[in-house]
Amino acid sequence: MEVFLLATLFPLVSSATNSLVELRASDVVAGSCHGRVTLVCDVSEEKGITVSSLSWIHVKEKRPLCSTDHSIELKKQDRIRCRYTPQTRLALTISPLWPTDQGEYLCKLRSNLGMKNAKSQVQVQECFSGVNAVSSPSAVACHFYGVFPPGKVHWFHQGKNVTSAATSSIKEDHKGMYNVSSTLQVNEDSTAEEYNCSLWIPGAGTYLNSTKVHASQRTQRIADPNTAVSLHIFGLGSYLLLARVVMT
Structure with missing residues (x-):
């Protein structure tokens, strides 16, 4: 009988103590x-x-x-x-x-x-850390790094969306942020023409950044001066474009 009373009272005492x-x-x-x-x-x-x-x-x-x-x-x-x-x-x-x-x-x-x-x-x-862009007579490329949540690069030229002609890649880092890269092939006759690459965040329904890139006779690199990004993030194609300038 005593055991039964203790077993019955214990939950009540525990609950009362917990509420203090x-x-x-x-x-x-x-x-x-x-x-x-x-x-x-x-x-x-x-x-x-x-x-x-x-x-x-x-x-x-x-x-x-x-x-x-x-x-x-x-x-x-x-x-x-x-x-x-x-x-x-x-x-x-x-x-x-x-x-x-x-x-x-x-x-x-x-x-x-x-x-x-x-x-x-x-x-x-949502946020992003910075952007690097590379241009040459045959291609323009943008790399957004430290992006969250994952986004997409949209390309615009003369007011038209030309994203469908671009190739893109996305990779997550150990911080849970994303590196988003995109390369757009251009006609070599379009030297000095302006292209716009914009970082679109589908989840937020907004653009976080837009960067202007010009096709050029020589390879150019446009970068955030406060950051340094290794060449491999641009992919093999962009690396070759930069290497061509170094060798000339």
Whole structure:
């Protein structure tokens, strides 16, 4: 009879204890690529509470990004910073933010007054890092790198969309961003004519960038001065175009 009463009362006591403490976290936190986001987890200030463990977990990766046991000195990773205010708050900052950081995060609390979980969602907004363009008498090419979400290159010439005549490729990097390249063959009589390559993001329904490229007698490279991109990203065709100039 005593065993039955204990088994019956235990869930009630556990539930009552669990309700003594509250955990709060922001629902959705949005940031741009290469930017910064901070997730904050707050513990309600209850009398007599002792926090034994407070941690942030990236649900997709199924591992704690930071965890504390009454310690203000938390481990620091390359892009992860954690700050713990004893008994009340654990803040997780990610900088720079990558698309692979997108998803659900779980704040977990263990205390003498019970256990609680709170969820936050990180969203990464569309972006791109830069663009390189190559031109020659027979082809123009554009390479957009650090793109998120995946996009497409649209080509325009004299007000007409000529994308169907282009060849394109897309590749994802370890950050969850994309390198998008496209090459358009042109007539060698169209030297000095202007072409426009534009980065279209289907999911957002918008162009993130447009770059003008001129077909030329000599191979030209138009690049973001703050970045350097290796030649292989343009593909074999563009590499040969550049190599031809080096050899002459």
